[in-house]
Amino acid sequence: MTRLVLPPQATQVGLAVDIAAFAMHGGELRALLVQRGELPHARDWALPGGFVQPGEELHEAALRELQTETAVQLEPRHLEQFYTFGEIGRDPRGRIVSVAHLAVLPHGTVRVSGGGHTLGAEWLSAHHPPRLAFDHQAILTRALLRLQLRLEYANLALDFLPDTFTLPELQGVYEAILNRQLDKRNFRKRLLAQNILTPSGERRSGVGRPAQLYRRAKNVRVAAL
Amino acid sequence: MTRLVLPPQATQVGLAVDIAAFAMHGGELRALLVQRGELPHARDWALPGGFVQPGEELHEAALRELQTETAVQLEPRHLEQFYTFGEIGRDPRGRIVSVAHLAVLPHGTVRVSGGGHTLGAEWLSAHHPPRLAFDHQAILTRALLRLQLRLEYANLALDFLPDTFTLPELQGVYEAILNRQLDKRNFRKRLLAQNILTPSGERRSGVGRPAQLYRRAKNVRVAAL
DNA sequence: TGACTTGACGTCCACCTGACACTAACCCTA
């Protein structure tokens, strides 16, 4: 085979991935953020992410960075590439192109800890995050939009909850993601009509009337981003 | 300011853009393809595209490549980045990441000519293209899906037509993009209800009953991808 | 036991969508 070389005008750039990972926490939609330990933007909050290594696929890099920076282990199906940020000047270190990924964290993956070059990792408000490094606010905003779009078709919300859950809890997830209130009755009607929930038979007590517990119906395909 | 350097593990990759450009031609949806003049995949058909140059934004690179390879001059608003293809091995020359763009060619931009390193440029069937180089078939397929999605909300179809057009012509655009037949009466109902068309008063003769000519209504924002 | 809290439920209306068949206007040819 003929020896092939890159043409000289091919720009060499740094290739990175960033991950906007979401979960429910305290009845609120939260994003997984890390506090940077290095320049540039040391001590600022940022999305987890980093450089793709040679021989590594984009989604592999995203999973690895998530793992090392926040100790979150994620399955590939919870990850979706959604936009690539390549603007000149977005990173002071040079031309760095970042392929941004959206991640939905299944309930239980919530324990995080800093690692790698970070000072720590935390779940912070997705709709009102602190000041973010680089162009990460733009990335987060776009990720939220995508998440809201996805919510409509895929039965994505179930991933935010444990195996069994009540309808009001599920509604809470929708409201947290969409950032607006929904009507109780219409919500039930819609969700139950989809036949993706089966009552577990048990009920959950608390304040007020106990709620029926549901689980994902047997034949329902798990949501893939 | 502290001197910043890229960390050593940062993968340097070739950064490219590819463009899936669509137009109507002969009552059919067509994609703009070029015949490669160089290895690899010499003489194969491919999407127009190429390497991003230093100091060049992604969308600028896309517009430039389109211009040099196909002589098509396009406004930025007709261009939308939609997915990034970065799989290892997608290009035999090494790690090359391509940011794929979707382009809608306004009517009249149809004259093309080969240029750059290509043997020629042509409008070929979008739904049944020839064998394509690299992973360009996957890119094209994804672009088509995005185009179909976009068609629903944005009033994207108008860009495929000249200033004045008939309703049957517009319906033809929808059908070509969606790749299925639509009902005349329902189509008219839907489109006219949107108040984005105004009758020009004139009519177009041909075979059969002359059709009313319409134009884009005054206050309608032009579709932006 | 009564007040409070939260869950559960049904109806109505507006709107949208899709299915469906006939008439109208023009051209061309015999």
Next chain:
DNA sequence: TAGGGTTAGTGTCAGGTGGACGTCAAGTCA
């Protein structure tokens, strides 16, 4: 000039969807 060919143009009905809305039910707790 009459008739056939061809395409444009129109309305109705049924079913489904989505949103607005109030009331009763089942617990907890003081």
